[in-house]
Amino acid sequence: MASIKKRPILHADAHVLAHARITPDDLNKINAGLKDHINAMEAAIAGAFPAPAGGAAVLASPLGNTGGKSINLVLEGGKIKEVLPRKHYSSKVCFIDWLNFTVHEDTFQILEHAVTDKEVIMSISMACESLFGFGITAKRDKGAHFYHSSYVLGDNYGLICYGGQRNTVMVSLSGDGCAAARNGWERRVFDFLKSAQSPKITRIDLSHDDIEGNRFSPELLEQCYENGGFNCGGRNPDIELRGNWKNPNGKGRTVNIGVRSNGKFFRGYEKGKQLGDANSPWMRLEVEFKSVDRVIPFEILKFPHE
Numbered sequence: 001m002a003s004i005k006k007r008p009i010l011h012a013d014a015h016v017l018a019h020a021r022i023t024p025d026d027l028n029k030i031n032a033g034l035k036d037h038i039n040a041m042e043a044a045i046a047g048a049f050p051a052p053a054g055g056a057a058v059l060a061s062p063l064g065n066t067g068g069k070s071i072n073l074v075l076e077g078g079k080i081k082e083v084l085p086r087k088h089y090s091s092k093v094c095f096i097d098w099l100n101f102t103v104h105e106d107t108f109q110i111l112e113h114a115v116t117d118k119e120v121i122m123s124i125s126m127a128c129e130s131l132f133g134f135g136i137t138a139k140r141d142k143g144a145h146f147y148h149s150s151y152v153l154g155d156n157y158g159l160i161c162y163g164g165q166r167n168t169v170m171v172s173l174s175g176d177g178c179a180a181a182r183n184g185w186e187r188r189v190f191d192f193l194k195s196a197q198s199p200k201i202t203r204i205d206l207s208h209d210d211i212e213g214n215r216f217s218p219e220l221l222e223q224c225y226e227n228g229g230f231n232c233g234g235r236n237p238d239i240e241l242r243g244n245w246k247n248p249n250g251k252g253r254t255v256n257i258g259v260r261s262n263g264k265f266f267r268g269y270e271k272g273k274q275l276g277d278a279n280s281p282w283m284r285l286e287v288e289f290k291s292v293d294r295v296i297p298f299e300i301l302k303f304p305h306e
Contacts, residue, residue: 071211073277081276085209086179088186093305096186097286098205099173100145104197105162108169117162121151124160124169128153131189132173133182136160145170153177168198175205190301201296205288206304209271213281218245221255221268230257230266243270250278263292 070082088095108123125135134154144150147170148163157177161170173181193199210216218241224230225239243253252273257266265288272280289296299306 073272073275073280075276085211088304091305094206094208096178096204096304097175097207098203099178100170100203101193101199101201102168102170103199105167105169107196131192132185154180186301190298193298200291202291204296204300205286207284207286210283213283216268216283216285218253218255225257263290263294
């Protein structure tokens with residue numbers, strides 16, 4: 001394999017950013033390249049699961065980040081909504097529900113001549129396809145997170161932010177993106193960050209579902225706070241109670257503990273009611289970590305429960 005040429009560091013001024021505008025033709029090239037990879041994978045699978053005599057090939061069911069018994073929610077009017085519970089590939093305690101990380105733009109020089117910003121964007125898309133199972137699908141008409149340009153990942157599964165910010169690239173994977181990503185994405189991102197240039201996790205959300213509501217409730221979380229269960233450093237953090245606590249109306253209540261702009265923030269809320277089932281006992285507990293006065297270790301991707 002030929003050596004990859006080192007790409008000069010570009011400054012995010014107007015004339016440079018103009019070259020980073022991805023066009024429909026560029027997206028077609030990206031999709032064509034990804035289609036070749038997918039065809040190769042399907043050919044490999046077909047070889048591993050040959051067709052029986054006179055029948056079609058038997059393929060293994062795809063693995064995802066949901067599984068187990070469906071959660072049935074009864075919506076207004078009696079309509080049933082089925083939701084698959086979320087899971088982590090190695091942890092039964094919690095799962096990752098949001099991830100932001102940054103790396104230096106030179107990390108994505110996986111193309112032989114990735115010199116222009118447009119080629120780097122194509123390289124980023126291919127890398128995300130390898131990590132998550134989906135890449136860039138559209139360019140937004142504005143930047144995000146203080147970057148000059150931003151791009152949509154998959155079916156609105158997150159964002160790629162580029163241009164400025166000390167020549168870094170930000171990858172933001174939403175909760176829907178974490179659920180839709182190909183199984184084992186956490187391990188692949190861990191390996192990727194270990195070999196990337198200037199890698200940093202800037203936000204990660206860890207979630208736990210109490211689907212039957214046997215262990216947690218809004219009242220229990222409030223009582224735990226009053227008893228000092230969230231005490232850190234000798235004093236209780238801020239607490240905010242949202243929703244109708246005087247006369248619960250089935251729309252759901254939330255307990256927020258801490259300040260969201262800080263490095264650690266907790267929220268517990270009635271997830272089933274949020275999704276429209278006024279009688280659902282389903283509680284979700286989340287901790288949002290940010291790289292504010294702390295370094296988030298990459299191992300959290302593989303062992304979020306530790």
